[in-house]
Amino acid sequence: MMNKTVLKTKELLDLFLDCERLTLPEMVERLRMPKTSVYRMAQSLVVLGFLQKRGDYYELGLAFLTFGALVAERLDIRRAALPVMKRLKEETNEAVNLVIRDGDEALYIEKVETSEPVRVYTKVGRRAPLYAGACPRVLLAFMDKADRERYLEQVELVKIAKHTVTDKEALRRLLEEDRDRGYTVSYSELENYSAAVAVPIFNHEGAAVAGLSVAGPEQRFSPDDVARIVPRLKQAAMDISRELGFRGKG
Template sequence: MQNTNKTVVKSMEILRLFIAHDQLTLNEMIELSGMPKTSVHRMASSLADMGLLEKQETGVYRLGLMFLEYGQLVADRLDIRRIARPFMESLRDEVGEAVQLIVREGDEAIYVEKIEGTQPVRLYTAVGRRSPLYAGACARSILSFLPESERLAYIDSIELGKIGIGTITDKEVLRNMLEESNARGYTLSYSELENYTAAIGAPIFNHLGEVAAGISIAGFEAGYQKERLPYLIKQVKKAASDISRELGFSEQIKSQ
């Protein structure tokens, strides 16, 4: 820290004030920072010249539009597979089931990462596989948490085809299931994509509070009986929450 530039550090202290405040006057920045008036005035002017702050006609300062550009760059460059994988491995080690990560592509879900379970028999899902958003807990973990208008529009436009013996083919049943999943924070499926298998999924949210991906565990139905479900659900939701937090999500964003 010996080579730290004091001006840069103080400028960052000024910028950090705007994490908790939408806008500030010069006097408010002086009061909150405890810095001399001349220093704050000089730094605020320089930050405004660089586009990091924006001075309104009323004299108040706000964060500049450049932060939107930087923020979008950070969001675009976040590799969800890289971020999610350690949590997926921990989840697999905890429950012993296969763990899958999906993202949405149009009306489909695409599997972008998978970690095999500890069981000797493997499920046939693989990276690159696609499935409709309505089928299976993993895909429905995205569909269930889209805005309600988007969910309803999807249901109206889609034709529900049978894939496994448990695939939902009734739109009213699907609509009710999506509402229930949204309320409880996870999805559950039995024999929807592959007969005699089960899955539990949960949504992953980004820094904007939007559902960005879904994570699920999957295995044979015998391992997903009623007495074990609460434990499995808790672990899947925890992994989804941990990944969401790494993507910049917080409950405060969701409640806004």
């Protein structure tokens, strides 16, 4: 059953699809609701940033810009990435994952599965901590330094698989190494006997907005395998970054 308060709030916000700004009496008239109820909803939305008040008028708030930009960016990343991911899968014959940061977690938003019978299963929608696994960790490695340190100060490193990094100083050293060489490698950090190599994807502002990884069983990720995968992976990430407007050298 739909929550009535949420439905009424949506009805109020829907008014601004046709009207750039509205007074409280105008909202009350259109919604046919008690004035006190409309006022409380409007004030709550102002506090949350979904509405802003200028004099007697209410209009949409800046919070919608943030959410709208995120939705557009995430859709653009998936659209730009999928053809490149399919090509990369054919080149490596391993699963290819696309991950973005969602708060203090990594969120898997796209995947191209390998045709190999022995594989690592990762579904779209999976969440993982930023410190564990090559693809989540590449987001952490290329995060703004102040944000990264703030995250490291407050996060609790929990052992998820046999090689999950649980020492913060060791993790800091690993992140610096990852950033210097431009890619991350993991073995049994999120799942035992799994391995992955990941690189960042950059947007038009030069910010790392996603991670692209090739993943599979550990036995197929020897140092020679990694050396073969990395150039292809970096090229794929650069192709996607170019589609997002990135003009740097990587």
